[in-house]
Amino acid sequence: MKISHIEHIGIAVPNLEEAIKYYENVLGLKCYKQEVVADQKVTTAFFKVGDTKIELLEATSPDSTIAKFIEKNGGRGGMHHMAFAVEDGVAEALAEVQEKGVKVIDKAPRKGADGLNIAFLHPKSTEAVLTELCEDPSK
Numbered sequence: 398m399k400i401s402h403i404e405h406i407g408i409a410v411p412n413l414e415e416a417i418k419y420y421e422n423v424l425g426l427k428c429y430k431q432e433v434v435a436d437q438k439v440t441t442a443f444f445k446v447g448d449t450k451i452e453l454l455e456a457t458s459p460d461s462t463i464a465k466f467i468e469k470n471g472g473r474g475g476m477h478h479m480a481f482a483v484e485d486g487v488a489e490a491l492a493e494v495q496e497k498g499v500k501v502i503d504k505a506p507r508k509g510a511d512g513l514n515i516a517f518l519h520p521k522s523t524e525a526v527l528t529e530l531c532e533d534p535s536k
């Protein structure tokens with residue numbers, strides 16, 4: 398696979414409005430989009446930092462993976478995942494990593510936030526960092 402850049406860093410937050418205030422008022426970034434991703438049970442907020450985005454994730458339901466992550470982390474948020482943009486497509490990259498014995502969470506690409514096709518690799522196979530592969534189908 399060919400990774401072009403870090404597409405985004407996903408950060409779990411207990412309170413999206415509070416977190417946005419920090420990114421805007423302290424770091425001076427601008428939230429350009431908020432989006433509910435129903436099948437992941439999250440509300441996301443996006444900021445651009447060069448070619449990379451920050452994706453804040455707030456749970457919309459107690460059984461969301463983000464709610465569980467925050468619970469495990471003592472009620473605090475924190476870095477949740479890292480997402481790489483792959484130039485040759487998520488489906489091909491998934492096939493390639495599975496051939497190399499990597500455990501995957503998604504066996505096929507699915508729709509993620511911000512119009513991307515995404516798939517997650519299992520942290521057991523990725524040096525403990527939850528890893529997302531993504532492609533922008535509009536490019």
Ligand code: ZN
Binds near residue numbers: 480
């Ligand atoms: Zn993500």
